[in-house]
Amino acid sequence: MDKNLMMPKRSRIDVKGSFANGPLQARPLVALLDGRDCSIEMPILKDVATVAFCDAQSTSEIHEKVLNEAVGALMWHTIILTKEDLEKFKALRIIVRIGSGTDNIDVKAAGELGIAVCNVPGYGVEEVADTTMCLILNLYRRTYWLANMVREGKKFTGPEQVREAAHGCARIRGDTLGLVGLGRIGSAVALRAKAFGFNVIFYDPYLPDGIDKSLGLTRVYTLQDLLFQSDCVSLHCTLNEHNHHLINEFTIKQMRPGAFLVNTARGGLVDDETLALALKQGRIRAAALDVHENEPYNGALKDAPNLICTPHAAFFSDASATELREMAATEIRRAIVGNIPEVLRNCVNKEYFMRTPPTTAAGGVAAAVYPEGALQHRAHSTTPHDGPHSTTNLGSGSGSGVVVGGIGSSGNSASSAALIPPPPTATGNNSMTAAVAVAAAAAAAAALLPSTVPPQNAAVPTVPHLSPQVGGLPLGIVSSQSHLSAPDPNNHLSSSIKSEVKVESTETP
DSSP, X not given: OOGGGOOOOOOOGGGOOOOOSSOOOSSOEEEETTOSOOTTTHHHHTTTOEEEEOOOSSXXXXXXXXXXXXXXXXXXXXXXXXXXXXXXXXXOOEEEESSSOOTTBOHHHHHHTTOEEEOOTTTTHHHHHHHHHHHHHHHHHOHHHHHHXXXXXXXXXXXXXXXXXXXXXXXXXXXXXXXXXXXXXXXXHHHXXXXXXXXXXXXXXXXXXXXXXXXXXXXXXXXXXXXXXXXXXXXXOOXXXXXXXXXXXXXXXXXXXXXXXXXXXXXXXBOHHHHHHHHHHTSEEEEEESOOSSSSOOSGGGGOSSEEEOOSOTTOOHHHHHHHHHHHHHHHHHHHHSOTTTTOSSBSOGGGOOOOOOOOOGGXXXXXXXXXXXXXXXXOOSSOOOSOOOOEEOOOSSSOOEEOSOOXXXXXXXXXXXXXOOOOOOOTTOOSOHHHHHHHHHHHHHHHSOOSSOOTTOSSOOOSSOOOEETTEESOEEOSSSOOXXXXXXXXXXXXXXXXXXXXXXXXX
């Protein structure tokens, strides 16, 4: 890409550098940051975007083309994106985490940079709940350890040997299972646990009163009460700055002696060193972890007794993996053809967006608003391209990547945007009050709004949908058939400029 067309280092979306006149990519670039397989995403995205993969472990391994041009990103949990990492992406407008947790992304910084962060919270609920129950049953019935004894050749010649090997097995019926968090997965675990005979209690300060009665559960209102009453504690909450190392030396002392612990949520909820010591001392009888603070699994827990560890696979089944990737790709597709962040179903950082009305950019280039906030210049088609798609090597650099998306661009004509004049400001002699300024700005905006009755001899059709508003003023008005001006840094990912941009400025009355 021509260096003259590259934007400067990104800070905030409303102060982002302007695009120069000239042709840009005809199709948005979407990149899978930390993976190689795009076979499920391609059928969903190939008619609206070019798809690439990076297979990176950090932003230093991401190809320069992706950093400069990618408007959408898909990612698993391998890469951590800090504010400094996010600023390396010059055109990025949406990140979709292929999973539910977003603790590996600085969502606040992303919002301030104008990058929507989405997740897929509804996938794999059954799988994680089933895995949780599987781990609980293994802890109670010690199936994992008994199976290993048989595989290692241990002989069980009488009841004494069985009694010795199975020491610590416990009866489930009548025991109390305490759930920290009663979201989708926590609720699914509760229903399964009741069928096994558990008395289920839960602690979740974010739920309304009465949810316990609807599910037939017992609610406690402090974490201390839950830990004190539970024979087995299972974690089902998100990780944030307030609950890091929720299970620590202090909380373990509040648990019943000989209690079980299960974690299929987030590794950072548990202090590994404290748990390892509690297992060695027998204060916690046994524990099962599907997630670890430092993955792959290592550290203090490596030599701890009575511990089951699985490789962050509780979510996985053939069906859930396909569903997860389809839902993530569909969220990217919504962003490309819709309006960010309103069209997104699972945006987790809407409250951090900082958006301002566009103004005329340097050199007379206007900040444009595409139809319905679309991320590309053409009208969306639900019909996939019939032509073949190429696999192109992006070449070497700081990282490697392969473009596996479609080629060619749509034949549909592009669109253009009329500028909204900036709101008037108060002069030094206070000749215009704030109320008058707002009224004048509203009148100017109203003059540009499309009429519900098509004007006679109109050269351009009216717009069926209004663009998003900031402070009561629309960001722009878009015709459906004329050429595009420069991409809007406030609302859109990418487009192409098919011909020289001609901007007619509109002055405030």
